[in-house]
Amino acid sequence: MNDQQDQTAIDVKKRIVAVFQPQAYINNHATDIDGQQDVDVTEQVLRLSLDSVLALQDYRDSTENLVDAEKLGHDGPFTVRVVASVCDYFGVNELRDISADRFAAAQQGIQATSPATAASSLTDDELADKALADYNAVTGKVIEVEKISGYDEHDNSHDLLLAPAAKVRVLTTDRASIVRWCDDWMDPCWDVELAEPHPQVKNLRSLWVYGPSYHPDGRVEAGDQAVGQAVA
Structure with missing residues (x-):
C-alpha cells in the first residue's frame, strides 16, 4: 500500500483546481477559444460521494458539472480537466487509490475551515x-x-436570453434536478414546455429553466422568471 495513503490527514491549504476551457461552435464543431482559466473546485469535489469522485472523468459531464460556466461569463460549450489535481490533492497516482478514510478526513477538514460553513x-x-417549495408552487x-x-x-445545449419573455408550463421534474448543488449554491432546474410558440425556442427540445438559487449564508439569486413575476 502507498505510504501516503496510510496518512489520512489532509493539508487543508491544498486546493483542487479545475482547468476550464471555453469553446465556441465553428462549422458545427466545438472549438477551443481564448479564456482558459483555473477554477478552485475543492468544495464542489468534497460535496460529492466517494463513489462519484472515483468516477470522475475529464471532458465529461462528471467534471463539467463542477464548474458554473455562466458565472465565469461564458455562454456556450466548454470542457473541464481536473482528475490530475484531484489525485494530487489526495496524494495518489489514480483516483481508485483514494481510501474512504482519507476522503472522510478531507471532507472534515474542508468543513472545519470553510468560511461558508x-x-x-x-x-x-x-x-x-426552499428549492422544493418554489418548485411545488409553480408545477403545472x-x-x-x-x-x-x-x-x-445535435444534442448541443443552449442557454437563451429571450425577448420577449416566453410563456412556459412547469412540468414534473426529478428531485435530483431540483435539489441540485452548483458551487456553494442550491441551484434548482425545472423541466418546462412552451405554453405558447416562441420564435427563439422553436428548434430546441428538452427545455428547462432555473428556479431561485439559495446560499447557506441566506443569499438568494433570482431564477429565470421574468422580472417582477414572483414565484406563484
Missing part, C-alpha cells in the same frame, strides 16, 4: 426545502421566463 445559517435540508402552472435552456438537433 462557518457563516452558514441554513442547513442542506433547509435549502432543499404557466409562468413567464426571460431565459431558457434546451438541446438542439
Whole structure:
C-alpha cells in the first residue's frame, strides 16, 4: 500500500483546481477559444460521494458539472480537466487509490475551515426545502421566463436570453434536478414546455429553466422568471 495513503490527514491549504476551457461552435464543431482559466473546485469535489469522485472523468459531464460556466461569463460549450489535481490533492497516482478514510478526513477538514460553513445559517435540508417549495408552487402552472435552456438537433445545449419573455408550463421534474448543488449554491432546474410558440425556442427540445438559487449564508439569486413575476 502507498505510504501516503496510510496518512489520512489532509493539508487543508491544498486546493483542487479545475482547468476550464471555453469553446465556441465553428462549422458545427466545438472549438477551443481564448479564456482558459483555473477554477478552485475543492468544495464542489468534497460535496460529492466517494463513489462519484472515483468516477470522475475529464471532458465529461462528471467534471463539467463542477464548474458554473455562466458565472465565469461564458455562454456556450466548454470542457473541464481536473482528475490530475484531484489525485494530487489526495496524494495518489489514480483516483481508485483514494481510501474512504482519507476522503472522510478531507471532507472534515474542508468543513472545519470553510468560511461558508462557518457563516452558514441554513442547513442542506433547509435549502432543499426552499428549492422544493418554489418548485411545488409553480408545477403545472404557466409562468413567464426571460431565459431558457434546451438541446438542439445535435444534442448541443443552449442557454437563451429571450425577448420577449416566453410563456412556459412547469412540468414534473426529478428531485435530483431540483435539489441540485452548483458551487456553494442550491441551484434548482425545472423541466418546462412552451405554453405558447416562441420564435427563439422553436428548434430546441428538452427545455428547462432555473428556479431561485439559495446560499447557506441566506443569499438568494433570482431564477429565470421574468422580472417582477414572483414565484406563484
